[in-house]
Amino acid sequence: MFRLIRNAATTAVLAAILCAGAGSGAALAQDRRVPVSSTELKLSYAPIVQRVQPAVVNVYAAKVVQNRNPLLDDPLFRRFFGVPGQQPEQMQRSLGSGVMVDPSGLVVTNNHVIEGADQVKVSLADKREFEAEMVLKDSRSDLAVLRIKAEKERFPALEFADSDALEVGDVVLAIGNPFAVGQTVTHGIVSAVARTQVGITDYQFFIQTDAAINPGNSGGALVDLSGRLVGINTAIFSRSGGSQGIGFAIPANMAKVVVASVKSGGSTVKRPWLGARLQAVTPEIADGLGLKRPSGALIASVTPTSPAARAGLKSSDLIIAIDGQQVEDANAFDYRFATKPIGGSARLGIVRGGKELALNVVLEAAPDTPHEELVIEASSPFQGAKVSNLSPALADSLRLNPSSEGVVIVEIVNGSPAHRLGFQRGDLVLSVNDAKIAKSRDLERVAGQQTRRWSITIMRAGQQLSVELRG
Secondary structure (H helix, E strand, O other), X not given: OEEEOOOOOOOOOEOOOOOOOOOOHHHHHHHOOOOOOHHHHOOEOHHHHHHHHHHEEEEEEEEEEEOOOHHHHOHHHHHHHOOOOOOOEEEEEXXXXXXXXXXXXXXXXXXXXXXXXXXXXXXXXOOOEEEEEEEEEEOOOOEEEEEEOOOXXXXXXXXXXXXHHOOOOOEEEEEEOHHHOOXXXXXXXXXXXXXXXXXXXXXXXXXXXXXXXXXXXXXXXXXXXOOOEEEEEEEEEOOOOOOOOOEEEEEHHHHHHHHHHXXXXXXXXXXXXXXXXXXXXXXXXXXXXXXXXXXXXXXXXXXXXXXXXXXXXXXXXXXXEEOOEEOOOHHHHHHHHHOOOOOOEEEEEEEEOOEEEEXXXXXXXXXXXXXXXXXXXXXXXXXXXXXEEOOHHHHHHOOOOOXXXXXXXXXXXXXXXXXXXXXXXXXXXXXXXXXXXXXXXXXXXXXXXXXXXXEEEEEEXXXXXXXXXXX
C-alpha cells in the first residue's frame, strides 16, 4: 500500500567505511579492521547536516470545514425539520515538511501537504515561524511552491543537484519532521532510480530509497553527501503506516521545472507538449515488433499540426531515446520530456519498420485556446461540478487523448451530488438525456431541466461509460 507522507526527520548517524575486494573469503576478512585513530572514530555526517538543516522547514496547513450532518441530504428530513442556518465549523490541520530553494523565501513542498489550505505557516529550524502564501500548485507532479512573508529577510537555501546523475547505491540523507516529533535526519542509499510503476502522480519517475521516512516527511529534503537537493520526499510503501525501508522521492530535476516557473512569474507550470498519445509496450507488442524485450514508448496516435506531427512522428513509431537518454517506458518518456525547457528542440530516437531513426521535435507549450469554465449549480447529478470546454493545453494537463473534444469535469465540490455519484476530474461528458454535449453551456442547459430521469454517457480513462439514474 502506498501512503503519502506528511512529516519530516533529522538524526545524525555515523558513517561506516566499507572496503570491497574481489578476493577469497580470507582476503575479505582481512579488510575488516578496528579503527586505528580517534579521527576515524569521529567520521560523521554532522557537517553535512549542519549545513543543510537550516534550509529544511516544517509546513503547517489549516483549513476550515463544515461538519455537515448527512441527514441534511435526505429530502424527507429537510421537509419536516427544515434546513438549519449556519453549520458548525471545524479547523483541520496537517503537518508536512518543505525545503527552501531560494534566499528570498521560496519553499518547495508537496501539493498534498497544503491542498485546500486556507492558511499556511512555516517553522524554521531555529524555531522562528512565518506566514506563507501559496504561489503555485502543480497537482500533476504533486509539488507546490510557497513564499515566506518576510520582507528584507534572507534565508538559507539548498542547491539543486542533477538527479539524473544519481546511481543505485549512492548514500543519501532524508530530512523532515516525521510524526511531528521535530526535525529528524535519517540516512540510507538510493535503492532504485526511475521507478515508473508507483502510481502516485501523473509523472511516475521516482527515486526509491531505504532512508527511513515516515508520515510527516512529505515535502522534506533528500540530499546527497555534498548537501545538494536530489529529491523531495513524497510517499512510502507501508502496510503498517510506518517506514518499511521503501520510500519515494520526486527527482530534483522535476522540482527545478516548477521553481523555474515561479521565478519567471508564472502561476502554472508550462511544459513541452508532444501532441501524441503513447502506450506501453507489452510482451505481445514487443514480440510483434521483433524486440528482444518490452521497452520504449509506442505512439498510438498523433494530433494534426502538433509538434509530434511536424516532427514527422507516426502511429506505431517506437520511441527508444530522448537526447541520448534511454526510454524504458511511456512514463519514463513523459518525465524526461516534461523536464525539458520550453524553447529549442529535443532529439528523439525511434524505431520505425525495424530501422532506427532520429527526429527533432520542437519544445513548445500546448496552445491554451479560450475555454469557458462554469460550475453546475442546478439540481442535477452534475451539481457541484466545475466543467470546461477542452483546449489542447487542458487535454494535456488532464492526460486525455490529444485529439479529444467536448466538455470535461475539472473540479468537484466535496460532498456535492456530483461527488457522491462518483464523477471524477477528467471525466469527458459526451451526452446527457440523448443530447450531445459539445460546450459547457450545453451541459449547464441540460442540467437545468426538470426531470427525474438522467441518461449519461462519459469517457473515462479511454473507456466509454453509460449510466441511467432515476430519482
